[in-house]
Amino acid sequence: MSAEADHVYDVVIVGAGSGGYACALRAAQLGLTVALVERDKLGGTCLHRGCIPTKALLHAAEVADVARDGARFGVQSSVSGIDMPTVLSYQGSVVSRLYKGLQGLVNSAGIDFVEGSAQVTSPTTVTVGERVLQGRNLVIATGSTSRTIPGVTVGGRVLSSDEALQADSVPGSVIVLGGGVIGVEFASAWRSLGAEVTILEALPRLVAAEDPAISKQLTRAFTRRGIKVRTDTRVTGVTQDDSSVTVEIEGADPLTADVLLVAVGRGPVTAGLGLEEIGVVTDRGFVLTDDHLRTNLPHVYAVGDIVPGLQLAHRGFAHGIFVAEQIAGLSPAPVSDTTIPRVTYCDPEIASVGLTEAQARESDSGVTTYEYSLGGNGKSQILGTQGFVKLVKSSTGQVVGVHMIGARMGEQIGEAQLIVGWEGTPEDVAPLIHAHPTQNEALGEAHLALAGKPLHAHA
Numbered sequence: 001m002s003a004e005a006d007h008v009y010d011v012v013i014v015g016a017g018s019g020g021y022a023c024a025l026r027a028a029q030l031g032l033t034v035a036l037v038e039r040d041k042l043g044g045t046c047l048h049r050g051c052i053p054t055k056a057l058l059h060a061a062e063v064a065d066v067a068r069d070g071a072r073f074g075v076q077s078s079v080s081g082i083d084m085p086t087v088l089s090y091q092g093s094v095v096s097r098l099y100k101g102l103q104g105l106v107n108s109a110g111i112d113f114v115e116g117s118a119q120v121t122s123p124t125t126v127t128v129g130e131r132v133l134q135g136r137n138l139v140i141a142t143g144s145t146s147r148t149i150p151g152v153t154v155g156g157r158v159l160s161s162d163e164a165l166q167a168d169s170v171p172g173s174v175i176v177l178g179g180g181v182i183g184v185e186f187a188s189a190w191r192s193l194g195a196e197v198t199i200l201e202a203l204p205r206l207v208a209a210e211d212p213a214i215s216k217q218l219t220r221a222f223t224r225r226g227i228k229v230r231t232d233t234r235v236t237g238v239t240q241d242d243s244s245v246t247v248e249i250e251g252a253d254p255l256t257a258d259v260l261l262v263a264v265g266r267g268p269v270t271a272g273l274g275l276e277e278i279g280v281v282t283d284r285g286f287v288l289t290d291d292h293l294r295t296n297l298p299h300v301y302a303v304g305d306i307v308p309g310l311q312l313a314h315r316g317f318a319h320g321i322f323v324a325e326q327i328a329g330l331s332p333a334p335v336s337d338t339t340i341p342r343v344t345y346c347d348p349e350i351a352s353v354g355l356t357e358a359q360a361r362e363s364d365s366g367v368t369t370y371e372y373s374l375g376g377n378g379k380s381q382i383l384g385t386q387g388f389v390k391l392v393k394s395s396t397g398q399v400v401g402v403h404m405i406g407a408r409m410g411e412q413i414g415e416a417q418l419i420v421g422w423e424g425t426p427e428d429v430a431p432l433i434h435a436h437p438t439q440n441e442a443l444g445e446a447h448l449a450l451a452g453k454p455l456h457a458h459a
């Protein structure tokens, strides 16, 4: 907080979520002076209302499943109840440890952390209350927030993921509106914690951005877990009273539950910031940039969820680092959405990188695919999980897509992204020895098979 009125920072960053703080840390490492403005908490959605608390909730859900399932492994255990206040305090303690660590990082990097709501008043000026911050470069990193649909207002028994994360009891029954990433993660957690769950999805399949084979396997697994999945189902309105919420469905009977979670996507947080007034080009609130994350105004950049494309914290980190390096005069490689890994932490977990089969076929008629069933993988059998690794290979031999589903398969994404990112072929991967018995072997076996030398696979 030491800036004098006429101090000019090298970079002023608005928003201290994944994109903003990564940009600040990298810029400071590179010797730039940085002001980082935040109206809420350093760490943003990912740390306080997103990735971290939801994955803690999902871990508690997994513990419940393991306890419930103990007898199958000869361990006599059962779930006598879910103590949500304790789940919330566990979740909160994870968040607060990480929050303290992050505050320490930002402080020790010499970044000026400015608390308050920013107004962009020119391409080089940001106003925060009484303070006027001047910057040679401006980075907008204000993130995203839950959206809803016409006829559905969040409040009371209608929750967004923000309220759902704070619920201090497990609802008896839940309707989840939207079978995308947030929808399936909460459906999975709530089911494990004992709720009756119904997912309503307008499109013909769950997790529609994934390869259709993944959607099919997930639906099968969810159905087995007692989660009701209704696709091609459009919600038109919602009413609620003291005891329940009722969802109106196009062409079908209404449905009633204790609560409704609205998970129909997230929209950019740019309204009222002053961007249009200074001439930044936006589209429905998203900030339009080139592949170097430059807006139409010189020295004004945008990073993270406000840039059209995947809304993922690790994309935000990568954007932030890229912009900091660019401002510092380095020549970093632009961030490509195609090689960004995606993990959805429902049970079974989904992990994917690169192109789906259909996307690959759009520009290549010689695509081949291979699906390795976790039925042949020892560690997956030990865990009692089902699923597969699906590879998509281009006509020129490179693996351009990896799609995985099964318990813990999210942990396999690292190798998959190296293969796709480094344009590896099955023949490159086949000689690499995968440790036995790991789930990682399934990835190795899939490449062995696609290289024409399957081991634990039926030809």
Ligand code: NAD
Pocket (backbone or CB within 6 Å): 149, 177, 178, 179, 180, 181, 182, 183, 185, 200, 201, 202, 203, 207, 208, 233, 234, 235, 236, 263, 264, 265, 266, 310, 311, 312, 342, 343, 344, 345
């Ligand atoms: P999403 O876009 O993944 O899914 C929203 C779903 O709602 C879509 O399938 C859509 O067809 C459906 N929908 C929209 N209107 C509907 C209607 N009227 N009736 C029924 N269904 C309807 O969005 P999300 O799940 O809200 O997630 C938001 C963003 O946050 C995503 O980009 C996601 O990738 C990101 N996120 C990622 C993670 C992760 O990486 N693990 C976790 C949470 C959120």
